[in-house]
Amino acid sequence: MSAPEASVQVSFKNRAKTALADRTLKIAIDRTTGTAEAKRAVAVAAFPEFQAARARGRAIKDHVIAHLDHYLEQFERNATASGATVHWASDDAEARAIITRICLDAKAKLVTRSKSMLGEEIGLPHALADAGIERVETDLAEHIIQLAGEAPSHIVWPAMHRTREQVAELFKIAHHPPPSADDPATMVQSARRELRAKFLGADIGISGSNFLVADTGATCTVTNEGNAELTTTPPRIHIVTAGIEKIVPTTAHALSLLRLLVRSATGGELTQYTTFHCGPKRPGDADGPEEMHIVLVDNGRTRMLDNEFREMLRCIRCGACMNHCVVYRQIGGHAYGGTYPGPMGSVLTPVLNGLAGSRDLPNACTMNGRCAEVCPVEIPIPTLLRAWRIRSWREKLEPGSLRVGIGIWAVLARRPGLYGLASRVGVRALRLFGKGGWIARLPLAGGWTAHRDLPRPAGRTFMEQYRAQQAHKGSRP
Amino acid sequence: MSGQPNPRVGLFVTCLVDAIRPSIGFSAIQLLEEAGCRVEVPQAQTCCGQPALNSGDEKDAAALARQTIAAFEGFDYIVLPSGSCAGTIVHGYPDLLAKDPVWAPRARILAARTHEITSFLVDVMGFRPKGRRLSATATYHDSCAGLRELGIAAQPRALLAEVAGLEMRGLEGNDVCCGFGGTFCVKYSDISNAIVTEKAEAIERTEADLLLAGDLGCLMNMAGKLNRRGARTRCFHTIEVLAGRADGPAIGEEG
Numbered sequence: 001m002s003a004p005e006a007s008v009q010v011s012f013k014n015r016a017k018t019a020l021a022d023r024t025l026k027i028a029i030d031r032t033t034g035t036a037e038a039k040r041a042v043a044v045a046a047f048p049e050f051q052a053a054r055a056r057g058r059a060i061k062d063h064v065i066a067h068l069d070h071y072l073e074q075f076e077r078n079a080t081a082s083g084a085t086v087h088w089a090s091d092d093a094e095a096r097a098i099i100t101r102i103c104l105d106a107k108a109k110l111v112t113r114s115k116s117m118l119g120e121e122i123g124l125p126h127a128l129a130d131a132g133i134e135r136v137e138t139d140l141a142e143h144i145i146q147l148a149g150e151a152p153s154h155i156v157w158p159a160m161h162r163t164r165e166q167v168a169e170l171f172k173i174a175h176h177p178p179p180s181a182d183d184p185a186t187m188v189q190s191a192r193r194e195l196r197a198k199f200l201g202a203d204i205g206i207s208g209s210n211f212l213v214a215d216t217g218a219t220c221t222v223t224n225e226g227n228a229e230l231t232t233t234p235p236r237i238h239i240v241t242a243g244i245e246k247i248v249p250t251t252a253h254a255l256s257l258l259r260l261l262v263r264s265a266t267g268g269e270l271t272q273y274t275t276f277h278c279g280p281k282r283p284g285d286a287d288g289p290e291e292m293h294i295v296l297v298d299n300g301r302t303r304m305l306d307n308e309f310r311e312m313l314r315c316i317r318c319g320a321c322m323n324h325c326v327v328y329r330q331i332g333g334h335a336y337g338g339t340y341p342g343p344m345g346s347v348l349t350p351v352l353n354g355l356a357g358s359r360d361l362p363n364a365c366t367m368n369g370r371c372a373e374v375c376p377v378e379i380p381i382p383t384l385l386r387a388w389r390i391r392s393w394r395e396k397l398e399p400g401s402l403r404v405g406i407g408i409w410a411v412l413a414r415r416p417g418l419y420g421l422a423s424r425v426g427v428r429a430l431r432l433f434g435k436g437g438w439i440a441r442l443p444l445a446g447g448w449t450a451h452r453d454l455p456r457p458a459g460r461t462f463m464e465q466y467r468a469q470q471a472h473k474g475s476r477p
Numbered sequence: 478m479s480g481q482p483n484p485r486v487g488l489f490v491t492c493l494v495d496a497i498r499p500s501i502g503f504s505a506i507q508l509l510e511e512a513g514c515r516v517e518v519p520q521a522q523t524c525c526g527q528p529a530l531n532s533g534d535e536k537d538a539a540a541l542a543r544q545t546i547a548a549f550e551g552f553d554y555i556v557l558p559s560g561s562c563a564g565t566i567v568h569g570y571p572d573l574l575a576k577d578p579v580w581a582p583r584a585r586i587l588a589a590r591t592h593e594i595t596s597f598l599v600d601v602m603g604f605r606p607k608g609r610r611l612s613a614t615a616t617y618h619d620s621c622a623g624l625r626e627l628g629i630a631a632q633p634r635a636l637l638a639e640v641a642g643l644e645m646r647g648l649e650g651n652d653v654c655c656g657f658g659g660t661f662c663v664k665y666s667d668i669s670n671a672i673v674t675e676k677a678e679a680i681e682r683t684e685a686d687l688l689l690a691g692d693l694g695c696l697m698n699m700a701g702k703l704n705r706r707g708a709r710t711r712c713f714h715t716i717e718v719l720a721g722r723a724d725g726p727a728i729g730e731e732g
């Protein structure tokens with residue numbers, strides 16, 4: 001599918017290593033995830049019904065997933081009745097083809113786009129470039145990474161890997177005239193000036209959608225910058241791209257989920273802009289697009305309906321799991337190598353790109369469970385990562401050294417007598433490598449001793465000492 | 478509370494404690510006996526199977542689950558000095574054996590009788606240690622599996638509060654993973670190192686004499702990093718302090 005399969009596996013460890021060595025990246029990650037974590041904690045503490053809301057959010061999603069066909073058909077009927085055209089794309093290639101065809105038919109030269117992870121998932125930026133269409137990203141963070149020629153590193157803050165200082169440098173080169181100062185307000189003003197002309201000159205605006213409302217046929221988009229409204233209203237054509245799991249039965253359900261989404265993502269109570277688009281401009285409307293197209297994308301989602309990863313379809317893309325992930329907070333989003341980073345990405349990337357090229361992702365996790373603890377729709381992420389590990393083991397994708405190691409260990413562990421003997425020999429052998437209480441270097445255990453010392457085991461195993469004690473007790477008169 | 482004054486407890490010492498730090502096993506026996514339990518250590522125990530389970534090797538994990546169930550199902554309770562291994566028996570085994578008509582019910586029964594030791598002492602036995610004294614400052618790390626799979630947070634703190642002279646200091650990020658993760662720490666050792674470095678820095682900032690936690694794997698990771706950094710913090714399993722053994726060698730000290 002969209003990303004080249006091998007790239008994820010060959011270099012995950014190397015990408016992680018590079019990221020770990022980048023201290024500026026670490027500062028940027030800590031700033032954003034630290035703030036997000038603190039604000040979410042405050043928002044959740046101030047929302048006494050949070051647990052109940054979570055259970056309801058989960059129930060809404062589970063219900064929709066169980067009746068996906070019903071609600072999608074209802075949505076299509078209502079969206080069509082409102083004047084929109086609904087397209088179905090079974091995979092990323094089909095989605096790209098549909099969107100570029102609409103653009104080429106309309107002879108579009110300039111397309112504005114508001115932030116959408118689905119657009120990234122289907123490789124839309126490249127497809128537009130290949131079709132010779134100028135693309136302008138209107139979300140501030142997307143604007144930054146477009147200037148830098150990068151992919152998003154976070155699903156809520158795509159440019160979170162860059163510090164404010166780095167962004168100032170970027171704007172100085174790319175904006176004409178460059179911003180007069182590098183405080184956030186001046187930089188935002190500068191970006192606004194750059195983008196304003198594009199907003200008004202665009203032929204087509206492309207947005208994502210946070211919710212597809214079945215009973216009205218509306219699509220709902222939320223932002224904090226208002227760029228989505230400027231992307232979707234002035235151009236002649238509005239294209240919405242959305243994953244089919246974004247469906248909800250009614251507006252009330254969308255709002256139930258929105259309460260969870262915003263608190264979990266930014267710690268706010270509501271997004272600054274929450275817009276429902278219901279069909280194109282109607283006679284008498286002051287503004288709005290003449291055509292509205294909604295591209296509903298499957299891209300592996302219906303396959304997830306009946307495999308171990310079904311619960312992942314509940315995801316509302318809040319980003320809380322990555323903000324609270326110890327691994328993400330060390331390596332950032334790009335090291336993951338997929339469209340979606342962090343814990344949710346480690347579940348989704350193997351779905352999208354294949355397990356063979358991404359088996360590192362479900363393995364590069366300590367299974368500490370913090371992601372599941374904060375997930376607003378109670379997705380058991382560690383369980384899903386373990387499901388990938390099970391598949392990877394079954395499909396013999398795990399390295400031979402690990403398979404042999406686990407194999408030998410299991411043979412012993414399944415024979416307590418032999419295991420006891422091996423432990424007794426093992427601890428004595430291990431003691432030979434250390435001085436005092438610690439072992440600083442150990443053959444075959446470089447992964448441990450490269451970074452930390454290993455406590456030297458006691459001279460005899462617990463079982464040996466315990467048995468000696470029992471025998472002693474027994475022999476006493 | 479159990480209503481059973483002298484339950485028969487099977488102690489699963491865990492493979493790491495068996496090999497690396499027997500003192501934790503003896504602390505467990507001592508505390509359980511003080512709480513009135515009759516403690517036995519079944520000789521057929523080896524490892525709960527986590528290395529296989531976390532590597533995706535369901536077959537070996539299930540074999541070890543069955544072996545452990547058979548070794549322990551005769552006891553009133555099974556107690557472990559590890560939240561992570563206890564979590565494997567409580568949640569992992571019933572999942573792993575869910576489709577096995579013979580073993581699924583046995584896994585569920587064992588799961589219901591399985592407890593991590595500090596929560597067993599407090600929640601089941603209503604136990605508090607008596608007459609313990611230790612003049613020291615200590616900080617406590619909440620190991621992830623115990624905290625999130627079994628809800629262990631208040632129990633170890635309640636027990637430690639009974640130790641006269643022990644001053645507990647808060648640890649920044651006390652509920653954040655230390656980066657151990659079993660085989661994770663060797664498979665992705667650079668990432669693990671970055672995580673445990675932050676943990677060690679937070680521990681050092683407390684300036685506490687002791688670091689306490691309830692899982693030997695996490696303790697070995699943090700103690701090994703602290704030692705490599707030249708920190709003086711002495712590391713013990715919570716129950717070693719509760720059993721009055723903190724005057725003996727800490728992790729990485731020769732006895």
Ligand code: SF4
Nearest residue numbers: 315316318319321375
């Ligand atoms: S998995 Fe949960 S926490 Fe992570 S982005 Fe999705 S909804 Fe948010």
